[in-house]
Amino acid sequence: MNKRILTKSATLFSLVTTIVLILSLGVLSTAAQDEPEPxxxxxxxxxxxxxxxxxxxxxxxxxxxxxxxxxxxxxxxxxxxxxxxxxxxxxxxxxxxxxxxxxxxxxxxxxxxxxxxxxxxxxxxxxxxxxxxxxxxxxxxxxxxxxxxxxxxxxxxxDDLIMANAFADLIADDAGSLGLVAENTDFGRGALAAYKPLFEEMGVEVVYEDYFDLGTADYRAGLTAIRRANPDALLIVMTERDGSTFMRQLREVGLEQTIFSRGSLTSPLFVEFTEDDPTIGEGILEFSFWAFGLDxxxxxxxxxxxxxxxxxxxxxxxxxxxxxxxxxxxxxxxxxxxxxxxxxxxxxxxxxxxxxxxxxxxxxxxxxxxFGTIQTIQDGVPTLLDTIELVPVERETSEE
Amino acid sequence: MSIELEIFLETIINGLTLGALYALVTMGLALIFGVARLVNFAHGDLFMIGGYALFVLLGVEGMELPYVLIVPLVVIVTMAFSWIIERTVIHRVINQSWRVHAVATLGISIVLQNIALILFTTDPKQTPTIFSRQIIEPFGVRMSMQRVIILVVVIVVFLGLQYFVRRTKLGKAIRAVSQNRDMCAIVGIDVKKIVMITFVISGGLAGLAGALLAPLYSVTPMMGSLLTLKGLAAVVLGGLGYINGAVFAAFGLGIIEALFSTYVSFAFKDVIVFGIFILFLFFRPQGIFGRRVGL
The missing domain is CATH 3.40.50.2300 (Response regulator)
Structure with a gap:
C-alpha cells in the first residue's frame, strides 16, 4: 500500500517537475525572443x-x-x-x-x-x-x-593616389631631388607607386628609393645610403612605431633634409613615442586624412x-x-x-x-x-596646418 | 677625406655596430647549443625581457639609478627569468630530441611575448640614456656614444667568456660537458647543473644585449624574433657550438648587411644574409670554424 502511494507520489512529482520545466523553458525562450539578437x-x-x-x-x-x-x-x-x-x-x-x-x-x-x-x-x-x-x-x-x-x-x-595628387605639388615646390623611403608593405609600396609617376611628370628627380621591413631595429645602413644619394628632401611612408625609430636614427646620423611624410609621423602617438626627445619629429610636413586638432x-x-x-x-x-x-x-x-x-x-x-x-x-x-589634412609638429606639439577638399582622380585601371 | 671614402668608412662602422648587436645575441645562443645541443628559439625573448627590465628600472620614480648600475641589474633579472625557464621547462626536455627542444622553446617564446603584450601593450617603449643621447663624430661619422659602448662591451664580454671557459673550474666543466656529456657524468660532473648554469649565463648575455641595445631602438614584445633567426644563422655559419666562430660570423654578417644596404638595397639585405647562410649549408655545413662540435 505504502509502496503504491510512494510510486504515485513519485510519478506526480515527476509530472509536476516536467511541467514546471517546460513552462520555465517557454518563459525563458519568450524572454530570449523579446531580447533582439545583437x-x-x-x-x-x-x-x-x-x-x-x-x-x-x-x-x-x-x-x-x-x-x-x-x-x-x-x-x-x-x-x-x-x-x-x-x-x-x-x-x-x-x-x-x-x-x-x-x-x-x-x-x-x-x-x-x-x-x-x-x-x-x-x-x-x-x-x-x-x-x-x-x-x-x-x-x-x-x-x-x-x-x-x-x-x-x-x-x-x-587612398594614396588621391592624396598623392594633392600632396605631390607641395613637395615638388620645395625639392628638386627626392629620396623615397617606405615600409616594405602594400601600404608603403602602394604609396610610392602612386607618387613616383607624378614626380616624374613634375621633373623631380628620385635619387634614392628603398623599403624597410616592419620592425627593423637598425636603419643606419639605409641612412648612410641616403646620405650618399644626398637628395634635397625625403618622403617617408611609415607609421608611428617604425617611423619613430627611423626618425630617431635619422637625427643621430645628422641628415638635414626636409622631411615630408605620408604616414603618421606627426600624430600625438608619434610624439608620445618620441617624448624623450621632442625635437625628433620637429618640422616634418605630413599629408593625411586625419589630424590632431580636426576634432x-x-x-x-x-x-x-x-x-x-x-x-x-x-x-x-x-x-x-x-x-x-x-x-x-x-x-x-x-x-x-x-x-x-x-x-x-x-x-x-x-x-x-x-x-x-x-x-x-x-x-x-x-x-x-x-578631408585631406596637412600637419606638422611645432615645438613638440602636433599642429594641423590646413584641410583640403579631396576629389576623384584619373586612374589607369579604372573602368570610368 | 673624399665623400665616397667617408661613406665607406661610415658603412663599415655601421656594419661593426650591427655585428656587435648580432654578436651579443649569438654568444648566448652558441654557448647553450655547445653545452646542451639546445636551439633556443626563446633566446630573442630573453633579449626582449632585458629591454623591458631596462625600461622598468629607468622609470622607477624617486630612485633614478645610473645606467651603469641598471645594466647589471637587468642582467640579474634576465638570469633569474632564465633560471625559472630552465627549472620549469628546459630541464624536463633537455634529454629529448631537437624536435622537442624546438617546440618547447618556441612555446616559451610565444608565452613570453604574450605576457609582455599584456603587461606593456604593443606600444614601443623608449629607453634613452645619457650615452644614447650623446653624439660623437669619430672620423667625421656621427654616431651615438651608446654604439661605441656596445662595441667595447662586446669585445670585453667575448674576451671574458674566453677566459671563463678556458681558465675557471666551472668554465672547464662547461667545456667538458660540451665535448662529451656521458663521460662527464661518469667522472662525477653534474651535467644537469652545468646545463642549468650555462642556460642562465646565456640568458644573462641576452639580457645584457637588451640593456645595451634598447636605448638605440625601441622595446616591443616582438623585438627579439628576427634577431633570434639571425643569431641562429650566425651560430651555424660560425660552426655549431663555436663561440669564436659565431662572433666572427656575426660581425661578418653585420658588415655584409651594411655594405649591401648602403650600395645595393636595404629592402633585400636579409635575402643576402640568408642566401649566404644557405650557400654555407650547401658547401660547408660545418660552418667557418666547425670541424667537430665543441667550445
Missing part, C-alpha cells in the same frame, strides 16, 4: 606582430565609439568581435573567414593595414558581408570595389578615456564606427526593420553625411572623399 561589428586588424599597436588603436577607437552609443543602435544591442590579421595576407584571410563564417558578423571594420585589406577582398565578396576600410590606402583596392566587382567593400579614407573635443575625450594619445588609426576607427557604420545600421533598421548584411550594405551605398573628418558619401567604386 548586431555584430567585426574588427579585423593586426592585434599581434610588429604593427600590433595599429590593431590596438583600432580597438580603442571602436570601443570608444560603441561606449558613446551605449552599445545600442535603434534599441538593438551592438557588440564588437575582434580578429587578428597580423597585417599579413594569410592571417587576414583566416581572420576574415572567422568573422564571416564563425562569428557571423553583420558588418566589418578593417583591416588596419593595406596588406590585410587587399588579401581580404575576395573573401569579403564571397561572404557577402559589408566591410568598411578606415585607413587602408593602397590604390589597388579602389579598382576592385563597387563597380569593380566587389559591391561589399567600402572605403572611407582616401579637439574628441582628442581630449580620447586621452581622458584611455590615458594615451590619439592617432590616425585610433581616430579613424572611432569615426567610421560612430558616424558611418552606426549611421548605416540606423538607416537599415529604419528602411527594412532589421539590420542584415544586405540592408547595411545598401544603406552604406546611400550614405551622405558630414562628419568631423569631412564629407562621407561613396562613389560608384565605393570610395569616399573626406
Amino acid at each position: 548586431i555584430k561589428i567585426g574588427l579585423y586588424a593586426p592585434m599581434t606582430g610588429p604593427v600590433a599597436f595599429l590593431g590596438e588603436g583600432f580597438e580603442l577607437g571602436a570601443t570608444m565609439a560603441l561606449e558613446e552609443l551605449d552599445y545600442e543602435i535603434e534599441g538593438v544591442p551592438v557588440e564588437l568581435v575582434v580578429a587578428d590579421n597580423m597585417c599579413n595576407p594569410t592571417d587576414a584571410v583566416n581572420a576574415i573567414r572567422k568573422l564571416i563564417e564563425v562569428d557571423e558578423v553583420d558588418v566589418i571594420l578593417g583591416g588596419g593595414c593595406s596588406s590585410a585589406t587587399v588579401a581580404a577582398q575576395p573573401i569579403i565578396a564571397e561572404g557577402e558581408t559589408p566591410a568598411v576600410s578606415a585607413t587602408s590606402t593602397n590604390p589597388s583596392i579602389y579598382d576592385g570595389m563597387g563597380v569593380g566587382g566587389n559591391i561589399w567593400q567600402f572605403r572611407v579614407n582616401p 579637439p573635443e574628441h582628442d581630449e575625450a580620447f586621452f581622458e578615456r584611455f590615458d594615451t594619445a590619439n592617432s590616425p588609426h585610433r581616430g579613424m576607427s572611432y569615426y567610421v564606427v560612430k558616424d558611418v557604420i552606426a549611421e548605416a545600421i540606423r538607416a537599415a533598421i529604419e528602411e527594412t526593420g532589421e539590420a542584415t548584411r544586405e540592408s547595411i550594405r545598401d544603406a552604406l551605398a546611400e550614405i551622405d553625411i558630414e562628419t568631423p573628418i569631412g564629407p562621407v558619401a561613396f562613389d560608384d567604386h565605393n570610395q569616399a572623399y573626406p
Whole structure:
C-alpha cells in the first residue's frame, strides 16, 4: 500500500517537475525572443606582430565609439568581435573567414593595414558581408570595389593616389631631388607607386628609393645610403612605431633634409613615442586624412578615456564606427526593420553625411572623399596646418 | 677625406655596430647549443625581457639609478627569468630530441611575448640614456656614444667568456660537458647543473644585449624574433657550438648587411644574409670554424 502511494507520489512529482520545466523553458525562450539578437561589428586588424599597436588603436577607437552609443543602435544591442590579421595576407584571410563564417558578423571594420585589406577582398565578396576600410590606402583596392566587382567593400579614407595628387605639388615646390623611403608593405609600396609617376611628370628627380621591413631595429645602413644619394628632401611612408625609430636614427646620423611624410609621423602617438626627445619629429610636413586638432573635443575625450594619445588609426576607427557604420545600421533598421548584411550594405551605398573628418558619401567604386589634412609638429606639439577638399582622380585601371 | 671614402668608412662602422648587436645575441645562443645541443628559439625573448627590465628600472620614480648600475641589474633579472625557464621547462626536455627542444622553446617564446603584450601593450617603449643621447663624430661619422659602448662591451664580454671557459673550474666543466656529456657524468660532473648554469649565463648575455641595445631602438614584445633567426644563422655559419666562430660570423654578417644596404638595397639585405647562410649549408655545413662540435 505504502509502496503504491510512494510510486504515485513519485510519478506526480515527476509530472509536476516536467511541467514546471517546460513552462520555465517557454518563459525563458519568450524572454530570449523579446531580447533582439545583437548586431555584430567585426574588427579585423593586426592585434599581434610588429604593427600590433595599429590593431590596438583600432580597438580603442571602436570601443570608444560603441561606449558613446551605449552599445545600442535603434534599441538593438551592438557588440564588437575582434580578429587578428597580423597585417599579413594569410592571417587576414583566416581572420576574415572567422568573422564571416564563425562569428557571423553583420558588418566589418578593417583591416588596419593595406596588406590585410587587399588579401581580404575576395573573401569579403564571397561572404557577402559589408566591410568598411578606415585607413587602408593602397590604390589597388579602389579598382576592385563597387563597380569593380566587389559591391561589399567600402572605403572611407582616401587612398594614396588621391592624396598623392594633392600632396605631390607641395613637395615638388620645395625639392628638386627626392629620396623615397617606405615600409616594405602594400601600404608603403602602394604609396610610392602612386607618387613616383607624378614626380616624374613634375621633373623631380628620385635619387634614392628603398623599403624597410616592419620592425627593423637598425636603419643606419639605409641612412648612410641616403646620405650618399644626398637628395634635397625625403618622403617617408611609415607609421608611428617604425617611423619613430627611423626618425630617431635619422637625427643621430645628422641628415638635414626636409622631411615630408605620408604616414603618421606627426600624430600625438608619434610624439608620445618620441617624448624623450621632442625635437625628433620637429618640422616634418605630413599629408593625411586625419589630424590632431580636426576634432579637439574628441582628442581630449580620447586621452581622458584611455590615458594615451590619439592617432590616425585610433581616430579613424572611432569615426567610421560612430558616424558611418552606426549611421548605416540606423538607416537599415529604419528602411527594412532589421539590420542584415544586405540592408547595411545598401544603406552604406546611400550614405551622405558630414562628419568631423569631412564629407562621407561613396562613389560608384565605393570610395569616399573626406578631408585631406596637412600637419606638422611645432615645438613638440602636433599642429594641423590646413584641410583640403579631396576629389576623384584619373586612374589607369579604372573602368570610368 | 673624399665623400665616397667617408661613406665607406661610415658603412663599415655601421656594419661593426650591427655585428656587435648580432654578436651579443649569438654568444648566448652558441654557448647553450655547445653545452646542451639546445636551439633556443626563446633566446630573442630573453633579449626582449632585458629591454623591458631596462625600461622598468629607468622609470622607477624617486630612485633614478645610473645606467651603469641598471645594466647589471637587468642582467640579474634576465638570469633569474632564465633560471625559472630552465627549472620549469628546459630541464624536463633537455634529454629529448631537437624536435622537442624546438617546440618547447618556441612555446616559451610565444608565452613570453604574450605576457609582455599584456603587461606593456604593443606600444614601443623608449629607453634613452645619457650615452644614447650623446653624439660623437669619430672620423667625421656621427654616431651615438651608446654604439661605441656596445662595441667595447662586446669585445670585453667575448674576451671574458674566453677566459671563463678556458681558465675557471666551472668554465672547464662547461667545456667538458660540451665535448662529451656521458663521460662527464661518469667522472662525477653534474651535467644537469652545468646545463642549468650555462642556460642562465646565456640568458644573462641576452639580457645584457637588451640593456645595451634598447636605448638605440625601441622595446616591443616582438623585438627579439628576427634577431633570434639571425643569431641562429650566425651560430651555424660560425660552426655549431663555436663561440669564436659565431662572433666572427656575426660581425661578418653585420658588415655584409651594411655594405649591401648602403650600395645595393636595404629592402633585400636579409635575402643576402640568408642566401649566404644557405650557400654555407650547401658547401660547408660545418660552418667557418666547425670541424667537430665543441667550445
